[in-house]
Amino acid sequence: MNFADDPAEAGFRAGLRAWLRDHLDEHREGTGYESAESVERTLRWHRALAEAGYVGLSLPAAYGGHGLPDVYEGILNEELATAGAPASPPIGHIAHAVADFASEELKARVLPGLLGCAEVWCQGFSEPGAGSDLAGLTTTATADGDRFVVNGQKIWTSGAMWSDRCLLLARTEPGLARHRGLSMLVVDMRSAGVDCREIVLASGSREFAEVFFDDVSVPAANLVGERGQGWRIAMHMLAYERGPADMGWVGRLGRVLAEAREDVRTGRVAADAGLRLRLAEAAVDVEVLRWHVARSLAGRGGGSDGAAGSVDKLLTTRVEQNLYRVVSDLAGPSFVLGAPGPFADYLWSRAQSIYGGTQQIQRQIVAQRVLGLPRA
Ligand SMILES: Cc1cc2nc3c(=O)[nH]c(=O)nc-3n(C[C@H](O)[C@H](O)[C@H](O)COP(=O)(O)OP(=O)(O)OC[C@H]3O[C@@H](n4cnc5c(N)ncnc54)[C@H](O)[C@@H]3O)c2cc1C
Structure with missing residues (x-):
């Protein structure tokens, strides 16, 4: 399977990189959800992305999207993470639910505002x-x-x-x-x-x-x-919540890993043999996740229905939480006492095993639907 960009994808990636070079710096700092100001800066970033044509890539053009294949969502999120940019607006799952199920009248009325980031x-x-x-x-x-x-x-x-x-x-x-x-x-x-x-x-x-x-x-x-169709729509929506199109997650883990490696390599952080081996293991995990996501995106599109979604979510959670545990142990007590960013990211990684369906529920789905085991 060839994961290299085709010419159109390569052109899109180059254009996005150029746009980020020109526009990222004014948005790089101060986003998040800790204060009214950081929320406003986050929403401003989302609007800037939308105005530049980078929101709703895989949604229909008739409703404010761009009608591109799902792989473009992956390229967008990968490039944002690599550039250290704030994430794209987390609306793909909602937009796909509305686009795939709502009446024409409702889609025309609400999707342009959602995809243009004029409405949250x-x-x-x-x-x-x-x-x-x-x-x-x-x-x-x-x-x-x-x-x-x-x-x-x-x-x-x-x-x-x-x-x-x-x-x-x-x-x-x-x-x-x-x-x-x-x-x-x-x-x-x-x-x-x-x-x-x-x-x-x-x-x-x-x-x-x-x-x-x-x-x-x-x-x-x-x-x-x-x-009476609500459950079906909800399940369709959950398939997109952290589906394979969210390549940025892997890109961000790659950055965290690279920073930890540099800290150890340059002696900024002391790591005993055990910690070095755990860091090596975390590197293997991130690499496996990266290929898994790329393959999923090539084969399945942006959503991951049914048990495939549970496998994606369990794997991503394990890799992310394991990496942050190593990063936390490398930093020692300064992790909690130092800059708030990395510690907040660590805490956020803990939420990964809860939202969109907890670890326990995902494991049950895999046990029953992938392994075919009877209900316990
Ligand atoms: C970061 C984040 C963002 C979120 N955003 C949203 C949002 O925008 N909108 C929204 O609607 N919700 C949102 N949620 C809520 C999320 O969907 C729920 O927290 C999640 O579904 C778990 O439900 P709960 O918190 O009620 O836990 P519970 O269902 O009460 O579970 C508590 C514990 O019991 C375990 N458990 C429960 N039932 C079983 C079982 N049958 N077998 C084995 N173990 C079981 C669970 O795994 C868990 O460990 C968000 C959560 C997080 C963390």
């Missing part, structure tokens, strides 16, 4: 009593003429505090069992009855919120797909 979206799935057991969610959207009335609570909603819209998974068919009673709705976050309460993390990130819905009115035209 969040994902309203998890609830206090329904994370791993997502099908048990209790937020209701009750049909009432030409609208739905939403009541309930979501939690761990990334970006909710500054979002304009939410892709909400809610129960519309209370008579039907679990998965079959769910639907997906686009909710305007400025609607009366939406109340966001910030959750601050140990890392200092202010990315999360609890979101309360109290008799929130949502036009029936904002239903994505059919009533």
